[in-house]
Amino acid sequence: MTRPPRRVRIDLSYDGTEFAGFQFQPRHRTVQGVLEQALSRIQGDRPLRVQASGRTDAGVHARRQVAACFLASRYDDRQVAHSLRALLPDDVRVEGVRTVDEGFDPRRGARSKTYRYMLDRTPHGDVFRARFALHYPREMDVEPMKHVLGLLLGRHDFAGFAGSAGNVETTVRTMTEARFVESGRDAAQFVFSANGFLNHMVRILVGALLEVAQGVIAPAELKRILDSGERDLKWTTAPAHGLCLWEVEYEDG
Amino acid sequence: MTRPPRRVRIDLSYDGTEFAGFQFQPRHRTVQGVLEQALSRIQGDRPLRVQASGRTDAGVHARRQVAACFLASRYDDRQVAHSLRALLPDDVRVEGVRTVDEGFDPRRGARSKTYRYMLDRTPHGDVFRARFALHYPREMDVEPMKHVLGLLLGRHDFAGFAGSAGNVETTVRTMTEARFVESGRDAAQFVFSANGFLNHMVRILVGALLEVAQGVIAPAELKRILDSGERDLKWTTAPAHGLCLWEVEYEDG
Numbered sequence: 001m002t003r004p005p006r007r008v009r010i011d012l013s014y015d016g017t018e019f020a021g022f023q024f025q026p027r028h029r030t031v032q033g034v035l036e037q038a039l040s041r042i043q044g045d046r047p048l049r050v051q052a053s054g055r056t057d058a059g060v061h062a063r064r065q066v067a068a069c070f071l072a073s074r075y076d077d078r079q080v081a082h083s084l085r086a087l088l089p090d091d092v093r094v095e096g097v098r099t100v101d102e103g104f105d106p107r108r109g110a111r112s113k114t115y116r117y118m119l120d121r122t123p124h125g126d127v128f129r130a131r132f133a134l135h136y137p138r139e140m141d142v143e144p145m146k147h148v149l150g151l152l153l154g155r156h157d158f159a160g161f162a163g164s165a166g167n168v169e170t171t172v173r174t175m176t177e178a179r180f181v182e183s184g185r186d187a188a189q190f191v192f193s194a195n196g197f198l199n200h201m202v203r204i205l206v207g208a209l210l211e212v213a214q215g216v217i218a219p220a221e222l223k224r225i226l227d228s229g230e231r232d233l234k235w236t237t238a239p240a241h242g243l244c245l246w247e248v249e250y251e252d253g
Numbered sequence: 254m255t256r257p258p259r260r261v262r263i264d265l266s267y268d269g270t271e272f273a274g275f276q277f278q279p280r281h282r283t284v285q286g287v288l289e290q291a292l293s294r295i296q297g298d299r300p301l302r303v304q305a306s307g308r309t310d311a312g313v314h315a316r317r318q319v320a321a322c323f324l325a326s327r328y329d330d331r332q333v334a335h336s337l338r339a340l341l342p343d344d345v346r347v348e349g350v351r352t353v354d355e356g357f358d359p360r361r362g363a364r365s366k367t368y369r370y371m372l373d374r375t376p377h378g379d380v381f382r383a384r385f386a387l388h389y390p391r392e393m394d395v396e397p398m399k400h401v402l403g404l405l406l407g408r409h410d411f412a413g414f415a416g417s418a419g420n421v422e423t424t425v426r427t428m429t430e431a432r433f434v435e436s437g438r439d440a441a442q443f444v445f446s447a448n449g450f451l452n453h454m455v456r457i458l459v460g461a462l463l464e465v466a467q468g469v470i471a472p473a474e475l476k477r478i479l480d481s482g483e484r485d486l487k488w489t490t491a492p493a494h495g496l497c498l499w500e501v502e503y504e505d506g
Contacts, residue, residue, distance in 0.1 A: 127344060
């Protein structure tokens with residue numbers, strides 16, 4: 001019935017609203033939890049462990065997340081994808097499954113990740129975007145904010161924009177894209193691409209940028225934090241539900 | 254503290270997913286129920302009754318629904334809107350509140366209503382549209398379907414496309430818009446405008462149109478049902494979650 005395990009890459013998306021984040025936690029509904037449960041059924045109810053390109057926090061969504069595991073099944077990739085679609089709940093979708101080199105590491109192998117943070121700019125909130133966008137009807141002074149976005153580009157120590165440092169080796173990251181894109185009067189989004197992101201980094205950055213747009217924080221103050229790695233200002237971390245892991249890129253596509 | 258009641262019109266939108274429809278039902282979460290509860294608080298916890306342009310079924314959404322009630326409150330319209338926004342849950346949004354003529358009847362006064370039915374045409378389903386669109390990845394033969402949409406225009410007895418007739422005076426309606434609009438390869442929608450709709454009519458029509466697009470029902474068969482008002486074919490009513498009450502129009506705007 002079974003085969004020797006092979007390494008499979010799983011590309012998936014999820015609505016994070018009803019998950020306590022990606023990472024497995026006993027007694028909580030997590031993306032990793034439901035994914036491992038479905039995959040273990042596919043290999044005859046034998047448990048397995050899934051790795052991902054990174055964790056997303058509770059309430060954060062993913063348009064593209066990449067996971068990998070060793071799977072022992074006679075099913076080919078297409079059949080595994082089909083079975084996963086049948087077994088997973090409606091708020092997780094599998095885009096594709098493919099067998100990869102057994103050394104494939106979805107986190108270390110990622111060359112670039114992109115996050116987007118969505119703003120709902122309607123006066124009273126669009127009920128159809130309530131799960132996926134921060135309702136932010138206030139006037140925004142966009143120019144100083146765009147100036148700060150320009151400062152973020154390149155290689156910096158982002159320690160001043162990280163939550164609990166965790167056990168990362170370095171807090172230096174290279175930001176390759178940092179934009180604010182307005183779509184008409186009713187919607188806007190922040191787009192960030194980097195070779196990696198620190199804990200809560202995007203939500204902390206968005207919180208700071210919104211304060212810049214309100215004239216509460218001056219761009220020069222954020223530049224100082226970016227240069228020194230030391231945060232001496234307090235601002236509110238933007239809420240999780242506006243954030244979406246948009247893309248993860250690997251050398252081989 | 255209180256004032257003589259005035260007639261107020263309330264324009265609202267809702268995500269129907271977690272409601273057992275618009276119409277009040279004891280022990281169920283309904284849009285009317287949460288709206289009446291909030292409005293009664295605004296007039297000092299005295300109960301009231303709300304009328305609407307029409308009911309929407311369980312799971313059906315509204316981008317624009319129009320409701321009205323008699324409200325006794327010192328608050329002006331803007332304050333009532335503000336209070337409603339504070340009191341209502343996140344899946345109902347109030348667009349505006351205004352005092353209207355006391356004869357305003359949101360159902361009988363409606364000149365035209367528009368419903369849209371959304372299709373998610375991605376191969377494996379877009380998780381961010383799962384609540385608001387029917388996942389329908391199948392190939393569609395669009396031309397015969399568009400032919401049927403053309404037949405629907407004008408004044409017809411739609412009895413053959415209605416659910417339980419209810420206590421309507423007539424099943425004749427005038428359809429002023431019946432279109433299928435594709436947005437790229439990944440999304441499409443049906444748009445219907447009429448001076449009124451029968452029970453389940455849009456979902457029954459969409460179910461029939463999808464069968465036409467699959468070649469299962471011939472356009473001529475639907476024409477016969479439209480001409481005779483008698484339904485002798487069975488097809489599946491399209492599910493509620495793809496449907497949205499899009500607009501309600503009145504003589505005075």
